[in-house]
Amino acid sequence: MRDTLVLNASFEPLSTVSLRRAVVLVLREKAVVEQSHPGLRVRAANVELPVPQVIRLCRYVRVPFRQRAPWSRRGVLIRDRHRCAYCGRRATTVDHIVPRSRGGEDTWLNTVAACSADNHRKADRTPVQAGMRLLSKPFEPTPGDALVLALGMRDGESLPEWLPMPASA
Numbered sequence: 001m002r003d004t005l006v007l008n009a010s011f012e013p014l015s016t017v018s019l020r021r022a023v024v025l026v027l028r029e030k031a032v033v034e035q036s037h038p039g040l041r042v043r044a045a046n047v048e049l050p051v052p053q054v055i056r057l058c059r060y061v062r063v064p065f066r067q068r069a070p071w072s073r074r075g076v077l078i079r080d081r082h083r084c085a086y087c088g089r090r091a092t093t094v095d096h097i098v099p100r101s102r103g104g105e106d107t108w109l110n111t112v113a114a115c116s117a118d119n120h121r122k123a124d125r126t127p128v129q130a131g132m133r134l135l136s137k138p139f140e141p142t143p144g145d146a147l148v149l150a151l152g153m154r155d156g157e158s159l160p161e162w163l164p165m166p167a168s169a
């Protein structure tokens with residue numbers, strides 16, 4: 001699927017996002033379509049939109065998009081879609097893979113979303129010491145992810161999965 005270029009309100013290119021995210025930004029009136037694919041349209045509930053190639057944010061956003069997304073607990077939960085890295089159930093806490101007491105830092109690669117039961121069970125140990133396996137590897141959010149975070153969108157839960165996308169886009 002083709003990505004959509006995101007411009008700041010000042011027309012400065014910021015990042016690219018997936019078509020799905022681009023459409024959500026437009027539907028939420030966070031962005032307007034500046035350029036669209038000729039003839040391609042996307043339908044969402046009662047709304048029909050041209051498939052956006054370029055969108056522009058309605059409000060100027062100051063975010064270091066070209067740098068790394070700043071780490072935050074909320075960001076880790078969003079990145080992991082509120083799913084526990086150890087059991088896949090709903091996560092409300094952030095676990096340090098290498099515990100802070102052992103020098104583990106607040107970084108994207110050292111933290112995962114975890115349910116409170118697993119976080120408590122793992123306690124002050126590494127996953128190996130605790131005999132717990134990570135279901136997926138933590139990763140650095142992309143600039144597109146950083147954009148979603150910066151706009152205060154709750155990713156994952158709020159992205160409408162029902163949004164039908166044209167096969168040719």
Ligand SMILES: [Zn+2]
Nearest residue numbers: 084087115118
């Ligand atoms: Zn869990």
